[in-house]
Amino acid sequence: MNRTTLSLIAGTTALAAVTGFAALSAPDAPGTDTAAKAAAQLPVERTSLLCPAPSTSDLAETSYTSFTPVTKGTGSGGKAELREAAEESADAPADGEGKGKDKDDGKSGEDKPGKPVLTSKEPGKPVTGDSSGGEAPALVGTADGRFAPGWTVQETTEVAAGTGRGLQGVNCTAPDTDFWFPGASTDADRTDYVHLTNPDDSAAVVDLELYGKDGALKSAVGEGITVPPHSSEPVLLSTLTGERQTNLTVHVNVRSGRVGAAVQALDDKLGGDWLAASTDPSGSLVLPGIPADATSVRLVAFTPGDADADLKVRLASPSGPITPAGHETVHVKGGMTSAVDLGDVTRGEAGSLVLTPTDRSVPVVAALRVVRGKGDKQETAFIPATRPLGTRATSAGNSGKGSTLSLTAPGAAATVKVTASAGSEGGTPVSKTYTIKAGTTQDIEPPAPGGLKGTYALTVETVSGGPVYGARTLTASEGGVPAFTVQTLPDDRGTVAVPEADEDLSVLQR
Numbered sequence: 001m002n003r004t005t006l007s008l009i010a011g012t013t014a015l016a017a018v019t020g021f022a023a024l025s026a027p028d029a030p031g032t033d034t035a036a037k038a039a040a041q042l043p044v045e046r047t048s049l050l051c052p053a054p055s056t057s058d059l060a061e062t063s064y065t066s067f068t069p070v071t072k073g074t075g076s077g078g079k080a081e082l083r084e085a086a087e088e089s090a091d092a093p094a095d096g097e098g099k100g101k102d103k104d105d106g107k108s109g110e111d112k113p114g115k116p117v118l119t120s121k122e123p124g125k126p127v128t129g130d131s132s133g134g135e136a137p138a139l140v141g142t143a144d145g146r147f148a149p150g151w152t153v154q155e156t157t158e159v160a161a162g163t164g165r166g167l168q169g170v171n172c173t174a175p176d177t178d179f180w181f182p183g184a185s186t187d188a189d190r191t192d193y194v195h196l197t198n199p200d201d202s203a204a205v206v207d208l209e210l211y212g213k214d215g216a217l218k219s220a221v222g223e224g225i226t227v228p229p230h231s232s233e234p235v236l237l238s239t240l241t242g243e244r245q246t247n248l249t250v251h252v253n254v255r256s257g258r259v260g261a262a263v264q265a266l267d268d269k270l271g272g273d274w275l276a277a278s279t280d281p282s283g284s285l286v287l288p289g290i291p292a293d294a295t296s297v298r299l300v301a302f303t304p305g306d307a308d309a310d311l312k313v314r315l316a317s318p319s320g321p322i323t324p325a326g327h328e329t330v331h332v333k334g335g336m337t338s339a340v341d342l343g344d345v346t347r348g349e350a351g352s353l354v355l356t357p358t359d360r361s362v363p364v365v366a367a368l369r370v371v372r373g374k375g376d377k378q379e380t381a382f383i384p385a386t387r388p389l390g391t392r393a394t395s396a397g398n399s400g401k402g403s404t405l406s407l408t409a410p411g412a413a414a415t416v417k418v419t420a421s422a423g424s425e426g427g428t429p430v431s432k433t434y435t436i437k438a439g440t441t442q443d444i445e446p447p448a449p450g451g452l453k454g455t456y457a458l459t460v461e462t463v464s465g466g467p468v469y470g471a472r473t474l475t476a477s478e479g480g481v482p483a484f485t486v487q488t489l490p491d492d493r494g495t496v497a498v499p500e501a502d503e504d505l506s507v508l509q510r
Contacts, residue, residue, distance in 0.1 A: 039497035041391075043074045043149040050260030051082065051139040051172035052195035052274075053232060054157040057164070058134050062157040065397040066118050066141075067126040067421065067457040071149040071494055074123075078145015082129075082153065084114030085138040085197060086231040114140075114230070120147055126396055126424040126457050138232030140199045141172065149494030152457070154397030156474065156485065163191055164266030166379045167476050169397070169485030170274035175199050175258035179277040181250040182300040182337065183367035183382055186238045189268045194250055196225070197232040197260040204257030208235065211302055212245040215335050227259055234264075247339040249302040249365070252277075270371060271379040273485050278384040283309075283361030285385035287368050288352040289406035289471025289486050290345070292443065295378070296371040297342040299330065299353065301364055306334040309362035314354045315345055316408045321354070321439045329358055350443035352408035352469065355385075372482040379478075381486045388467035389416075389460050390491030395472040396457040400448055402475045405458065407434065407468055408441040414465030420447045424454030436468060460489060 054062040068080055117139055118129040123146055143151040153172035159165045175198075184192050198204045208222035219240040227233050237250065252261045266272035279285070281304055290297060303309045309332040315322045324345050332338045345351065355366060367384040395405075398420075407416060419431040427449030436442050449456050460470055470489035477483065 039499045041495040042498050043071050044494060044496055045148055046142065046144040047148045047151050048175055048199045049141045049151060049153050049172040050175060050197040050199055051141070051153060051155050052170065052197060052262050052264065053138045053234065054136050054155055055159060055168070056134040057159050057162055059160040059162065060132070060134055060157050062131045062136055062155065063397065064118055064129045065126050065154045065424070065455050065457070066120050067152050067394065067396040068120060068123040068143065068147045069150045069392065069394055069459045070124040071146070074146035074149060076146060078143070078147045080120035080141065080143035080147035080151055081116055082118040082139045082141040083116050085140050086114055086228065123147060124429070125422045126455055128424045128455055138195065138197050139172070140197065140230055150392060150394050150492040152394040152396045152492060154487070156397055158476065158478065160478065163268050164272030166271030166478055166481055167474065167483035167485045168273050169474055169487055170262055170276060171487050173260040173262060175260050177254040177258055179252040179261040180281065180302070180365040181263045181275055181277055182302045182365050183275050183369055184237060184248040184250045184263050184265060185246055186241060186244055186248060187246045188244060191266045192237045193234040193264045194237060194252065195232060195234050195262050195264060196227045196252070198227040198229060198257060199260070200257055201229050202257060203228050204259050205255040206259060207253045207255060208240060209251040209253060210237070210241055211249040211251070211335065211337050212243065213247065213337055217241045217243055217245070247300050247337050249337045265382065267380055269378070271481065271483070273381045275367065275382040276384050276488070278365035278367055279387050279490070281363030281365050283357045283363060285355045285364060285366050286352060286408065286410055286469040287366060287383050287385050288408045288441065288469040288488060289383055289473060290351045290353065290368065290370060291372060291473060291484065292346055292348055292350045293372055294346050294370050295344055295374060297345050298369040299340045299342060299366060300337060300369065301330060301332045301366040302337045303332050303334055303362050303364045305363060307362050308333050309364050310358040311355045311364065312358050316352045316354055316410055316439055316441045317349050318440055318442060332364060350406055350441050352406065352441045354410045370486070372484055377481050379481050379483050381484050383471060383486050384488060386469060386488035387490035389462065389470050389489050392459055392461045392492055392494060393470060393489035394457060394459050394492045395487065395489055397474070398446065398456050398458055398472070400452055403446055404473045405444040405446045405470065406441060406473065407436050407444065407470045409436040409438055409466055409468050411438065412466030413438040414468045415463040416468055417461045417463050418444070418446060419459045420449045421457040423449050423452045423456045426453035427451045427456065433463065
């Protein structure tokens with residue numbers, strides 16, 4: 001039997017290179033003397049990001065912004081590049097019609113990375129690109145060396161008219177194997193697609209599971225969907241089931257390989273936006289960044305297990321926690337999607353929704369559908385539950401006007417440092433420190449770089465105090481419609497925790 005010894009540090013570096021980020025921490029083991037010293041935080045060496053095809057509308061105008069914050073200890077090499085995803089082969093079946101059946105293993109010579117679209121020049125300075133019309137492809141991106149830690153790409157699309165008109169924005173996502181999307185729909189007014197993008201050299205196989213108000217929806221065509229290498233597949237949700245569901249939870253379960261996933265939710269009357277994945281199922285959730293002028297807020301929640309969940313509903317307002325009248329708690333039945341219309345819950349003030357268990361903790365995923373405007377001048381965006389911003393979070397694609405940063409500290413008070421990068425076409429970085437009081441949400445007009453030209457990025461770093469959650473809102477005026485899009489700000493996972501030890505620790509691979 002052959003054994004190969006691999007040092008723990010080398011193994012951790014390899015993991016970071018494969019996944020784009022890693023956080024290794026041994027569980028506490030009271031009574032043992034094998035604990036390593038405090039872990040050192042080292043920059044990741046390689047990461048991947050995947051951007052879905054922005055729109056099928058001929059009226060779509062899309063901008064991309066790529067940004068890597070400056071990170072100490074990264075060296076001088078590397079690059080960050082976005083390429084076009086491979087086009088589907090001519091004999092690919094229509095959306096939802098048995099994709100993945102009787103196909104090869106996806107290793108044909110046709111599925112190769114496309115031409116470069118956007119290449120970063122230096123950390124600390126954004127680069128931008130754009131496209132017009134409905135033919136823009138999905139993008140597959142990789143970053144390594146000094147460009148990998150905290151690499152962020154924003155995709156923002158303006159659609160002048162038609163289904164989904166308004167402002168649509170999404171952070172390009174890292175590949176993974178499990179995604180939850182509460183807040184999707186197969187209602188008559190909605191056209192929702194789940195976009196699956198595969199960055200790897202071999203095919204990915206994906207199952208799409210749908211859960212409505214009465215539980216799982218039967219869908220044989222949602223099983224075994226093949227996503228060829230370096231390509232993207234948009235799947236129309238209404239082709240997976242004959243049932244009309246106003247509120248739906250989509251579970252993307254990857255059998256083999258990895259994909260990036262996002263749901264494009266388009267409404268005939270209320271505009272549309274991208275629905276990003278909720279954070280992993282948890283007993284307590286935070287959904288930050290509800291605009292002050294929201295006219296309608298709907299909470300959609302789902303628990304994957306058999307047990308029901310009872311959750312306290314609190315709004316973290318600028319002055320402190322508030323219990324929404326008539327919505328003190330929400331009951332979520334196991335395996336069923338629940339929805340609660342909270343109306344204009346913010347009452348003219350910025351807010352973030354905080355969900356906590358009333359008794360025992362049951363894992364839940366959740367998202368908000370937020371509407372601004374009235375009558376035929378309404379626009380929709382989505383806010384999923386998110387992770388705290390942690391050490392550092394990054395937001396790209398900000399302009400001199402129309403950007404709002406929303407920060408909430410649901411527990412203890414916290415201090416954060418917000419840095420505006422140099423502009424994509426010129427400008428000087430600037431930083432400012434803010435204190436967020438316990439239990440409150442603070443809307444901030446972020447600092448802009450001196451002499452700004454083009455767009456800029458924001459990094460938010462925790463200085464002290466408790467966990468902070470954040471979101472960034474972009475706004476625009478589209479023919480009197482208050483167009484907007486919201487992206488949450490989870491930790492950018494730009495570093496990997498590497499334990500330090502007195503001796504060289506190793507793991508054995510058989």
